[in-house]
Amino acid sequence: MSEENLKKVPNRLHYFPVMMFAIVMGLSGLSLVFRKAHETLMFPSIIGQLLTYVTVAVFVAILFTYILKIFQYTTQVKEEFSHPVRINFFAAISISFILISMLMQNMNKTIAYDLFIIGAVLHAFFTFYTLSYWITKSLEIQHSNPAWFIPIVGNLIVPIGGAGLVDNAILMYYFSIGIFFWIIMLAIILNRIIFHMQFAQKFMPTLFILIAPPSIGLLSYFKLTHEIDMFAQILFNLGLFFTLLLIFMYKSFLNIKFFISWWAFTFPLASIALASMLMYEQTKVSFYAYFSYFFILFVTVIVLIVAYNTLKHMFKKEICIME
Template sequence: MENGLEINRLKFFPVMMFAIVMGLSGLTITYQKAALWLNFPSSIGEIFMYLTTAVFLVVLSIYAKKSLRYKMAVVNEFSHPVRINFFAAISISMLMLSIIYKEQFPLISAIFWYPGTFLHFYLTMYTISFWINKNQQIDHSNPAWFIPIVGNLLVPVGGIGFVDIDILIYFFSVGIFFWIILFSLILNRIIFHNQLAVKFMPTLFILIAPPAVGFIAYYKMFEVVDTFALMLFNLALFFTLLVLFMYKNFIKIKFFISWWAFVFPIAAMAISAMLMYHIKASLFFELLSYVMVAATTIIVLIVTYQTIVHIVKKEICIQE
């Protein structure tokens, strides 16, 4: 019976488990940049680099096993109006791992970047085609829709030196355009329709990610902080302050694996703040950098603890 239960748990292993890799990748890059710009020990980022890679390989192998044993369960996830967006977390995890390895191990970075970029190109096309070809209910829209879009903005961050900049500008353009479109749709849904389901409340943090990652990508490509770059950074800062202002919405909600949606956007904001400090060298951005690094670390500790507790209780990978 116990063995049968374990097999059944494999069937319900959700694709959103890749959000854990996204979160840990964000934490890793945060500490890599903190070592570079805030004089943190470089060993912290190095430890997280190997830990994140190990977690990615474990999650990937389990999901691959699920796809072989329970093909229809994967097909159902891939045609689900909400879960389809989390498939992009696979390619985003690969793109973020390419960023993690870029400075020290460019060959490993390329091994992650090229297939991650091709996979994300496909998933972006498929997801947007899915939205167009199938009627979407307004209640299904939520900030997780940004996940396939954010990946396009990550492509230029790790892609400098791998391909011509015109290709990187293509991905950046697609990401910025659909961020604006989807933000309008999701804001309309949040304000004028039913409230988000409790399990998707953490995805509000994803509102931070597109402008934060967009700012980093823009600076990577053009190495200037002009009006557009400042607009992206300040929008990311605004959404960070907004979710902080709404903290009561998050402190009492039940744990779901979607809590990992907290981590990646906060890490992106921390990296953006450190980049601004590196460029501007002002006290405000220095203080903001330390605050955001601390916030990212605390959130990872909380979410990791809750994840372990619920794994032990066998409350993850169950039928909803």
């Protein structure tokens, strides 16, 4: 290839987005779903095991690639880290560490502990950094979107991964932050959605993130209390409500052009599937079993569709290009 033609080839690493860690979140969610389905609904264990290996491999590949970008394109990473929208996706890195830690707990407790500590410390940093960024910068209402839940409300994931690894007092700290800011930020996001301009097409999938806080909140609350009380039921029902609402709005998502943001569909659906199985496991009410089977099927189909489109666009070199 001539030197002139080489200059026309875009550098994929230069445009490798931090949003790629949403892939790890989606695959981790599906892996945890099938592992829980094995425990609760007698699904074969091999599915969860195979998904775990795939997820860990994808995590290592994406982490290595982004570290490479940090060293080779430091300026571009700094620009992402100071972008009013992209800054929120850096917390997907810390959440990915925590989710991989959860997958590793039955395989290697030491590695799981180390990954959890890295993830929890990183997430604390991203929480402080992102919140201080919002406070000190002049943001516009159009900058807000459900991805804002990731760095702050994402604290709810820490107690799930840290149960049995660190003291509950530490986990309660993270839970308190997550549940408090979920209530506040939900009001902000709903105000943005209802009273201001619609999201850009590429951010429409982030609406599914609305499902995650109450669903993950339930899992986190149960890890801390080991109870399914009225508060736990409220959390589940809110997660269920947002899921059914978005299914009711399905026409809004049918003709969206493919973006990496499609992975925002996946982890929230995995979270409601996990919440449904937990409710069935603890109550034995058949109502929750029906939802469990439905959401397992739903999230599996969605992950397969999104993964297929991701691979297709990768081979067509339509990912990691200048927007």
